[in-house]
Amino acid sequence: MSLDRNYNIKVDIRTGAVFFNQIKYYANDINVNNLIIKFTDSGDDFNLTGSTIVCNIRKPNDLKSMEQVNIVDAINGICELQFSPVTINVEGTCKAEFIISRDGDITTTDTFRFKVLRSIDSEIDGSIVDTDNYHVLVKLIDTVRDLDTDVRINEKTRQDNEQVRIDQEQARQRSIANMQNTVNSKVTEVNSAKDNMISGVNEKLAEVDTAKNTMVNDVTNKINETNATIDSFENRFNALAPDQATNAEVQLARTDAEGVTHNSLYERLLKAETQGMIYWETVEG
Structure with a gap:
């Protein structure tokens, strides 16, 4: 059985x-x-x-x-x-x-x-009987049991401490990850601000170039208009005065009765008028 x-x-x-x-x-x-x-x-x-x-x-x-x-x-x-x-x-x-x-x-x-x-x-050998050795063995068994309990308690404490260490390490890793995410976010913000600033500067430069080109075109147009006016005036002047006698007549008109040739007809006329006034004052005075 x-x-x-x-x-x-x-x-x-x-x-x-x-x-x-x-x-x-x-x-x-x-x-x-x-x-x-x-x-x-x-x-x-x-x-x-x-x-x-x-x-x-x-x-x-x-x-x-x-x-x-x-x-x-x-x-x-x-x-x-x-x-x-x-x-x-x-x-x-x-x-x-x-x-x-x-x-x-x-x-x-x-x-x-x-x-x-x-x-x-269950914890002793079957050949042991109730003797002094038996009691000693029982005490040894109790001591071993107490040691086993201490070992288990220490092991449990070790496991708890290990778990605390693991939790702290995980928290540290999360903190590092959060810091890295914050840094990455700030870097992205700085790069975005930099790109926006560069874009703004480029736009301003484009506006300045446009204004400069417009100003140059306006000045060029004014110069062309002035040159056209001068050319028109010269053409009209040439059309009014005889081609052969103009220079000689002008030079002759700048020469006064005393034979002095002035730089311009205006100086010639101004001298004549001034002398006339002086002469008139002398006579009248």
Whole structure:
């Protein structure tokens, strides 16, 4: 007769739900702690051909263990799992889940729980009897248990501190990213302002060039108009005076009665008028 302690559970591959009654094992049991697992798909048998199944367990001391699940009837979805002594060695409630993989697909079931109990002699050798050595061993076991508790507390503290460090590093990285985004934004604003300024200067230069060209054209037009007026005046003057006698007559008109030739006819007439007034004043005076 087998000493196996078998518990039957059912897993719905579609929803991940795990159906089971209370499961309990003893820490000192060896090779008898078994699970018989039935995989279904919405109530129908699920074919596990080509599948690989493992069971992840978190023990009461927060350490993790992984067990391989044996497929005994792939077509009908029946498997068996025998927990190793290293998994069933800590008193308390264990949490477990199944992970099924096939053809690159992976799915995880809901978490289920089972209890690990400690028997009276689970932590001592069966050959030890009630002697002084027994009490010493019990004290040693208690000391080891206390040390294990301290180790777990220290490990938990380390994990918490590590998480704090990770959170701080992530916050620092976010801060650096925000600063970089701010700098990039400011650089973009400066470049945009620079481009706008250059565009404005170019527009002003274009306006100055246009105004300059307009002014040059206006001056050129005025010069051309002046030259045309001069040419017209010369043409009219030449048309009024005889071609051969003009220079001689003008020069003769600039010469006064005393034989003095003035620079212009105006000087000649001014002298004559001035002398006439002087003569008149002398006579009258």
